[in-house]
Amino acid sequence: MSMLLNAVSGLNAANAGLIVAGQNTANAAVKGYSRQTIYLETASGGLNGVKVAKVDRIVNGFLNDDIWRTTSELNHYEGFQTYLGYHEELLGTESLNLNNSVAEIKAALNAALATPESPAYRQQVISSADAMVQKIAQLNGALAGQREKLGKELSDLSDNVTSLSSQIAELNGKISKAKALGEPTSQLEDARELITSELSSYIGVDILNQADGTVNITAKNGAPLVIGSKSSTLNVTGTDVTATFNNQDFPLTGAVGGRIGGLLSVDSEILDTTRDSLNNLITTIADNVNNALADGFDLDGNAGVPLFFYNPADPLGTFNITDITASELAFRGNNGGVPAGGKGDNGNVANIIDALGGSTDGYDVLIGDLAIKSKQVQSSIKTARILNDNAIAARDNLSGVNLDEEAASVMFYQQLYDANARVISTADQMFKTLINMF
């Protein structure tokens, strides 16, 4: 091969190197871009110059797996904390503190001890009970709103997962086709990795690389999301999520990870239990007070009637006071089935106060549990974020673009170009020298 043609192959190689460095520089800020590198090799045959063997992405599949895993974990905890944080702040609000409500009722009852027949003090008891009912209604509204919001968010996330899965399935198809035809797949693979990253923030994924360049993706609980060029559809009813693949249903649980997993977990671990303990709390208060009242006699000497009302099917949503009037409050004591004293008897008031004693212990426990859980999850979020940052850093350390490095490459290939151009001009001079001899 001639010196001239060798030099031209060198020029071409330098050009390709500059193009790759340029490509890397141009994409330095593109999220998920994997830097590319040029592989040069000596052309076969004697002194045949250089050739560009391949241009390849610099990636390590394990590093990507790490990112996806940690992203799922981070989003799981963040999703969980979104709702947990709201609950602890809501229930911890000073103005919604159930302890204060009960203390107000007790205070009203205590105040009535000195003048139990006074309509003003009796009315104050009913008003303070009503104030508690209002607070419970406010709590119930906020909790129901959260559950509704959670359902909507799950539905949005499921739509996203469905759409991303189908995009990955489509890319799978393109990649296997391109591979078969020997066409470059870098850009397609970058795109697929980027979509997988997004997918992993919504749901934890297990990735299985196939020989034909496609990937199969399953959720952490085994539900298939993408197989070859086919994908699942996610459906939400209420707060239940199901993945449907080939007409087969796979229900998802909190164990699937990602934001969907976080939301499913917070639904069963926090929303349900909070509701249960509040239900428990108000039914206890209502039953105890009503029982104490039933044991006494009202201003007119009639047996006591209930103050609180609730429907056992949904105590939180139906908790209310009855249409009891001030004079119907059974403050008079019971002496063998008849009123123990006259209108000024306060014998039963102490029983009602006793009935309220310790009734809010469950509330303190609930807030304490929420607060401690929230603190744990907040620290889990911190840990998960550090792990996620590290995973991204590890990937970027390998695959990300460093502009100084690219600048050095540009200089290097420029020098290569200059040198080869000098070889061409030398060859030209040699040729001219030879020509001028004649």
Added chain:
Amino acid sequence: MRVSSHQYHLNTIRTIQQNTEEYSKTSIQLATNRRILKPSDDPLGAVMLLTLDSELTTLKQYTNNMSAVNYNLGQQETHLNSIVNLLGSMQELATTAANDSNSAYELEAFGQEMEVLFQGIVDALNAKDGTGRYYFSGSEIDVVPFQFDAVTNTFSYEGDEQVRQVAVSDTSSVASNILGSNLAPNNAEFLNEMRAYLDFLATSPDTAGDESRAAIDSIGSFLGNVAQEITRIGGITASLDELETGNTEISLFTENLRDDIRNVDYPTAYVHLNETLAAYESSLRVYASVTKLSLFSYI
């Protein structure tokens, strides 16, 4: 280590965001004077706070109860004191009437004067408060405690034996009313004896020595009853004063505890704020100077 340029920018932004978050949290703490912004900031403290406020409400109510009892008992004491004064005058008149040197005319005059005093005592025993409740009829507050039956010419006690206990602490309660049956036991015996004595004087007797001495005894024992109940009121009032002092101290302690848990320690928070601000500023500076460096600038 190979660091990609994009990653460097991201790292810096993250550091700045963390600093901003910390700075904003501290400044909210300073602005609201609340150390615990949400329960998870201090779960134990938050749970304590939940109950401290309601404890304060209860303590305040106990203080109010004490004032109510104090007021009620004070009113009753006033009536009992006026009975004591009336009894004093009656005793004086009865003692004079016991002297055999009085004429029938004088005795009748004494009787008339004592009749007025007697009505005063009956009125005081049947005293009502501003809302029409009888003080001395137990729980039958709308029943006149000492009723006179014109047919049998006798008084009878129509109230009951119920004492209203008012809670003044979690474990103790005090009586808030004096029973008429304690003042004039044996179904208003004193009133009946006095009624009979006054009726006797109205008949213009020649002498009333024995009857008057019996009346003086009767007045004396009634006075003893009244004095005993006044002493009881004094005892309750004194114990309420003690309780109130204790109550105030507990309230103060609880309030202090609540503020200690809930409120910001200003010096610490302020120093922390400055620290975060310094970290924030330096990351901005480092970022600004490092981004100026690039090999591309030298090509």
